[in-house]
Amino acid sequence: MPVHISEMELQDWMDRLGPQLLRLSTAICHDSVAAEDVVQEAFIKLWRKPPDGGARAIPSWLKRVVTNASINVLQRTRRPAKLPDVSYDPALQHQDRVDQRLDLADEVARITHAMDRMPEDKRIVIVLRVQHQMSYAQIAEAMGIPEGTVMSRLNRARKLLAELVVEQDAQSGRAGDESLPFRPTLGQER
Amino acid sequence: MSSDTDKSTKLSCPDVEAMLSGIIDGELERDLRHAAELHLLECEACRDMVNRAEQLDELVTAAGERQGPDALPDRVRFGVLSTIEREKARRMRIPAVAWSGWAAAAALALLVTIGSLTGWFGGPEPSEPGARLVLAGSQRDAFAGVRMIARVLGGELTEADFDALVRQLAATATDGQPNIVSRLLGDEGRAGLHNLLQNENLTDLQRQVLQQAERLVNELERGETPGQRDWVQLNEGLSRFQLG
Numbered sequence: 001m002p003v004h005i006s007e008m009e010l011q012d013w014m015d016r017l018g019p020q021l022l023r024l025s026t027a028i029c030h031d032s033v034a035a036e037d038v039v040q041e042a043f044i045k046l047w048r049k050p051p052d053g054g055a056r057a058i059p060s061w062l063k064r065v066v067t068n069a070s071i072n073v074l075q076r077t078r079r080p081a082k083l084p085d086v087s088y089d090p091a092l093q094h095q096d097r098v099d100q101r102l103d104l105a106d107e108v109a110r111i112t113h114a115m116d117r118m119p120e121d122k123r124i125v126i127v128l129r130v131q132h133q134m135s136y137a138q139i140a141e142a143m144g145i146p147e148g149t150v151m152s153r154l155n156r157a158r159k160l161l162a163e164l165v166v167e168q169d170a171q172s173g174r175a176g177d178e179s180l181p182f183r184p185t186l187g188q189e190r
Numbered sequence: 191m192s193s194d195t196d197k198s199t200k201l202s203c204p205d206v207e208a209m210l211s212g213i214i215d216g217e218l219e220r221d222l223r224h225a226a227e228l229h230l231l232e233c234e235a236c237r238d239m240v241n242r243a244e245q246l247d248e249l250v251t252a253a254g255e256r257q258g259p260d261a262l263p264d265r266v267r268f269g270v271l272s273t274i275e276r277e278k279a280r281r282m283r284i285p286a287v288a289w290s291g292w293a294a295a296a297a298l299a300l301l302v303t304i305g306s307l308t309g310w311f312g313g314p315e316p317s318e319p320g321a322r323l324v325l326a327g328s329q330r331d332a333f334a335g336v337r338m339i340a341r342v343l344g345g346e347l348t349e350a351d352f353d354a355l356v357r358q359l360a361a362t363a364t365d366g367q368p369n370i371v372s373r374l375l376g377d378e379g380r381a382g383l384h385n386l387l388q389n390e391n392l393t394d395l396q397r398q399v400l401q402q403a404e405r406l407v408n409e410l411e412r413g414e415t416p417g418q419r420d421w422v423q424l425n426e427g428l429s430r431f432q433l434g
Contacts, residue, residue, distance in 0.1 A: 155207075
């Protein structure tokens, strides 16, 4: 029996998952306008042909559709790597270095900037897992990679992210590598 | 830091580091998870490594929460709904089952008859095609507002309509008006529509279409929900107007 979604239900899904899906797509393709198109198309697809499995299957189905489409957008409009730029917050360069304690907004800016400098495959796997709580199986399906590869890619991604944060901190005069979760001597691959 | 020991029962620090993501993501199989937990119990350095990775994740999560809007923008919502309305309208007008021979001819004849009676196909053809109507001021604004509403609710928005709609909705986003008619037409627009009906240059057909527009707008304002066919019909009727 074909599954059907009424407009009322669709509105409800848009309210519940729309903002989250928009963040997911924006985080992947780095283009808020394209992300809106991706999310719009995903909800239209949902109305045209909802996934088997009923309402419970819809959130992960939508995430997968949005992830795939966002990766496609990214591949079509591949941007140059941002690696050369390390001055993520000019204000930091001038602030009193005695007081290095930053509030959450600054911490988030540090992480956001470091993530922007990551290669796409590593950045996306972190976005999917950490920001959108997708399982390794869902990530594998969405990214078209073996499930066994997800953990190793995540490991490399987290390690690189930590290294980039430390590198930025060094450039901007923040002390120490106390935030580095991995041992710097292990794993040289970026 | 603990040393490498029997790998069948114990994990080394490099082992734990290699599976760090699996540990913090809860994605290890039971035996491995158990071995990792045992290692972490006795290895402070690895516990520290896990804690730092989790702190990094917290910041990544916070960064994600700050990206993008808290609500789905109107542009996306209207994009979805108008596409759906357009597809529904198309389905209403094109029978899904392709018949053949006399059955198809008979069905088509019946459909055309019913369609003419019910207005599926936009009502009667214009008796005075090409009649040009010159509008100005509030009458022109009212016509544009009604046309936009009919396009939205009749499911025939173009990209340009979309942009115009988003601009209009954005401009009226904080006036507390509850529905699309209030926001796209407003009191002035409704008065303009009424004035437009008094325009002496209207043909009978044009007047009929505008009367239908006023009726549908009033129904909507009263909280009633005219059917989509009415809006499709109105949209088609309005599309035949030639404005000078």
